[in-house]
Amino acid sequence: MHDRERMSGGEIRAGGGLALVFAFRMLGMFMVLPVLSTYGMDLAGATPALIGLAIGAYGLTQAVLQIPFGILSDRIGRRPVIYAGLLIFAAGAVLAANADSIWGVIAGRVLQGAGAISAAVMALLSDLTREQHRTKAMAMIGMSIGLSFAAAMVIGPLLTRAFGLSGLFWATAGMALFGILIIAALVPAAPRVLQHRESAVARQALGATLRHPDLLRLDFGIGVLHAILMATFVALPLALVERGGLPREEHWWVYLVALFVGFFGMVPFIFYAEKKRRMKQVFCAAVAVLLFCELYFWLLGGGLTALVLGAVLFFTAFNLLEASLPSLVSKVAPAGGKGTAMGVYSTSQFLGAALGGIFGGWLYQQGGLGTVFVGCALLCALWLAIAVTMREPPYVTSLRLSLSPAALRDEALRERLLAVPGVADAEVVAEEAALYIKVDTQKLDRTSLERLIDPAPVRAEA
Template sequence: MHDFKMTRGELRATWALGSLFSLRMLGMFMVLPVLTTYGMSLAGATETLIGIAIGIYGLTQALLQIPCGLLSDRIGRKPLIVGGLLMFALGSVIAALTHSIWGVILGRALQGSGAISAAVMALLSDLTREQNRTKAMAFIGISFGITFAIAMVTGPLITHALGLSGLFWLIALLAFGGIAITLWWVPAPKAHLLNRESSLVKGGLKRVLTNPRLLKLNVGILCVHTLLMSSFVALPPLLEQAGLPRDQQWKAFLCTMLIAFVSVVPFIIYAEKRRQMKRVFQICVLLMLGAEVVLWQSGLQLWGILAGLQLFFIGFNLMEALLPSLISKESPPGYKGTAMGVYSTSQFLGVAIGGSLGGLLYSQGGAALVFGSCTVLALLWFGLSLTMKEPPYVSSLRIVLPDGVEATPALEQKVRDREGVKDVLLASAERSLYVKVDSRCIKRSDLEQLVAS
């Protein structure tokens, strides 16, 4: 019961689903640093349409994220994941075959319609035990950051060697690789577990959407990806104009990503260990604001652009690490899965807005208008961040009631009264307690003993 060592099955599931998630993210992000340069050779291409091609992926993802998560509860995780990857592959093939910007837009829209993130996390929940689930989810979170860095470097290299069409063919192969992993490497779950920590609760959307603390964090991730996508509409052509050829830009992305990864570690340790997440969050917003100002004022000075790029990636990587942790801390007990679903939807809305708006602004006033507008957005976001409160430093636990223990209000109160317990939700139908705890004061094993007694 208290065995915290992952079994072979849990390790296999974690590595398989982490690899699946990474392959899909790789296919999504490799296009980002190259579409605004290589895409301009497509028939009918304009800066505005390139921006739409970048952003429409996020729009279809945002629209289908929550419905696909709920659908996976009905038809099963694996069928939905395979179906989503087939849509992703179909979109990639259409984008590879076309010579028109409209074909790429259609392909990107279909890529985004394969919204499988919620189903992947739910399947991970089915295949891991409670005491090891946090480690498994952390692994997938880390793989996301590494995959983004790899995509920034390999996207320009592959496109220079194979062209934009070749890149989309490779992305289609990655999707089929994900299908193979799902069918033959991911273990088959014995049962679908209703776990509110990783699954959406239909009646919980209103509670999550009206929570002011969660709302500010969702605005935060929307701003992060709006800034990312808008900036990357302007950055690759700007680097080229400043004297860094498109086939050499991968070197700039590699250096900045490596420095960013090393730089964020002390901030994350300080935020968690010293319980200063609000302060680090605000520093992070300031970094991204500073990056946009530097990019705005640099003109065609290459070193200024590279300095702005470096500041941006430090802030971006740090924010990508902080925000999921903040969502987990701020979500009510039993609603973490729903909160993460809304968070993911907000993230992809940012992709849609950033790509489309960035393309429009770039067509009207070039890079200066894009970065100037991003500066205004970052400044507004910083103002909002000043109204944030320090988050509760709690962990989310799900305690399954052992046989013979009744799910009663008295049991819920008994757990609630224990020192270190901050909030409790008793889900009688699931025979589970969802508990928010201060991990410095109480451990999972203590709660399991308390419930069993």
């Protein structure tokens, strides 16, 4: 029993190694955000609209290939897809590093996005971890993504100051190749390919996911959030130069302060939302704060101090929303549909990033900084109008339980499970010999649940 409660050495290596791969890849993707609108104008043929396209271009191919690459990894194996994706990502970085025009950088960013390995990495993580530890391993990847974004905002300006845009892209290529070495040397070989609907896209659940009203609201929300992020990063670095008088080489400390304060600023609200079961109210308030920030940048962001204060508030709201949205998707998705819901969610995120970069660059070219902030404010207002119509999410935990042969033969098992106090949804998947179930842990009658499934101890993933 003691061994089952602790992650094995192989599970720790798998979680840590894959988290590092994710971190290096996202670091390479995001490092250009704080520098491209200021340094990119030195490239031949650069216009504000094309700078915006270069910022968001990776999202176009990422959105298109995210789900297909995940499905391909089910057929040919996780590692070949991950290796190929990292090589494609590195090739895109090399193309951008050698570019002397904005179109070369755009082509490189598009190619970078084609290395869409997120779904394959998550599926490999499922193959390499036991169910009771899978949530911990996925949390390691989630933390690595958040930390890599924060690090990118600081490292990007410092690298570009030292080595230029070309050096930044060469560093990105090196990170991708190092990711291949991590997979080969650190991540254990998977004993089998696991079909797991909580971490991979199931084609059977795709239709229901695309018709689910609250999931569609959340997909729209993550798309808008990343559209606003990309559009804001077309304008904010330029505002720091033009309005704040801060040289582009010194922008790193602004992002360091904003992200550090913003991260710790959002933590109390996350705890409050979960503990008091007020997720909708906190979520909508964060969207309203984001709206306020864009209006503030438009009307009041006239000096360096004002811009730094606005950036702190912006990243507090952004971090809160970025952390809340996946949790809401997990709660709202039907039993056995979380992997599919997250696949569609990720696609929406990357599509929003692509459109946001294009949108921000075009708005800046048409009317300058103020026009970008007004456009972002209008997007926030539309999002807020949609967000307030969503229902309060169910406060449930997703579990995947192994079923005994006797339980699998029980044709009425699902109906009996739904009658257990605290069980919100259930789905029996015979080909996996598994039950996907959503429960309210504060109300769950565990004894009745265990008696229905198997007299043996229940193996669950929280």
